[in-house]
Amino acid sequence: MSDSRDNSAARRTYSYLGPAGTFTEAALAQVPEAVGQNWHSVNNVGEALDDVVSGRSDAAVIAIENSVEGGVSATQDALANIPGIRIVGEYLVPVNFVLVARPGTTLDQVRVVNAHPVAYGQCHLWLDATLPSHEHIPASSNVAAASTLFNGSIADAAIAPPNIVHHYDVELLAENVGDNPNAVTRFVLVSRTVPVQGRTGSDKTSLIVELPSDESGTLLSMLEQFSTRGVNLSLIQSRPIGDALGRYRFVIDADGHILDERVADAVLGVKRFSPNVIFLGSYPRADKLQITHENRYSNEVFVEARDWLRGLIAGEPETDS
Numbered sequence: 001m002s003d004s005r006d007n008s009a010a011r012r013t014y015s016y017l018g019p020a021g022t023f024t025e026a027a028l029a030q031v032p033e034a035v036g037q038n039w040h041s042v043n044n045v046g047e048a049l050d051d052v053v054s055g056r057s058d059a060a061v062i063a064i065e066n067s068v069e070g071g072v073s074a075t076q077d078a079l080a081n082i083p084g085i086r087i088v089g090e091y092l093v094p095v096n097f098v099l100v101a102r103p104g105t106t107l108d109q110v111r112v113v114n115a116h117p118v119a120y121g122q123c124h125l126w127l128d129a130t131l132p133s134h135e136h137i138p139a140s141s142n143v144a145a146a147s148t149l150f151n152g153s154i155a156d157a158a159i160a161p162p163n164i165v166h167h168y169d170v171e172l173l174a175e176n177v178g179d180n181p182n183a184v185t186r187f188v189l190v191s192r193t194v195p196v197q198g199r200t201g202s203d204k205t206s207l208i209v210e211l212p213s214d215e216s217g218t219l220l221s222m223l224e225q226f227s228t229r230g231v232n233l234s235l236i237q238s239r240p241i242g243d244a245l246g247r248y249r250f251v252i253d254a255d256g257h258i259l260d261e262r263v264a265d266a267v268l269g270v271k272r273f274s275p276n277v278i279f280l281g282s283y284p285r286a287d288k289l290q291i292t293h294e295n296r297y298s299n300e301v302f303v304e305a306r307d308w309l310r311g312l313i314a315g316e317p318e319t320d321s
């Protein structure tokens, strides 16, 4: 399904989890270069990434982390398993939810609730208090949860974004059903593998790292690679690799850019003992936070130390500086 906002072949195509009205669409609306281009609605993250890898789309926006639910495991696993993808940007969208139904439905008639799993995970407090014996059926997106109410779904109600009332003729049963009114979802813009863009001073580097399974202490060794270079981590999450019990990979977000010497050095340190490092990209941070570090982790200090070593090897006389 493609939104026919423009048929011109010269336009770029962006895939997003649809249909229109999702939080993912709101994230795509924040991508300046996507405004006025073709927006292609898909049903899941795997489809969005396949579009990018196959060239059907130039880029895609996908949800990767939520402030209440944590990392979006479907996205993390897809990024680990589909090669050829680079994260080139990130965008934040505040998320809150309403409960809607077919017109005429009342709250006491609701038994089956349709909801995207990530949305459902953020509405437990309200659902447990208000509809303690409800049954949950999963939806492919927050808007699909509501739209299927009109397509023969067995659901009585759906958890959806507040703007759903502008897209479908629904009965609004309850507002603010999310556990946390300040919930935020982080989305990333992905493209096919491209050379890294320049550093901005407010950057993030995302990696997926596997650890050798037959050695003790490798998780600590991996963390030390970052800490000994003064690199802060804002996300570290384990996900099962899936081939055997007890085998995990780690999804990591590090402060800084791969063109920062301390980040590059840390990544090289990880690469030396990890059987598999996936570099997902270095990209500007949505929060615009400037990354600071002690002087001993600055680019100049790394470059000076390297020049000093090269000089020693070349037989140059040592100086005091």
Ligand SMILES: O=C(O)C(=O)Cc1ccccc1
Binding pocket: 017, 021, 022, 023, 024, 025, 063, 066, 095, 116, 118, 119, 140, 141, 142, 143, 161, 185
């Ligand atoms: O983009 C949407 O609306 C989605 O359905 C994915 C999602 C689910 C929960 C929080 C944010 C995005």
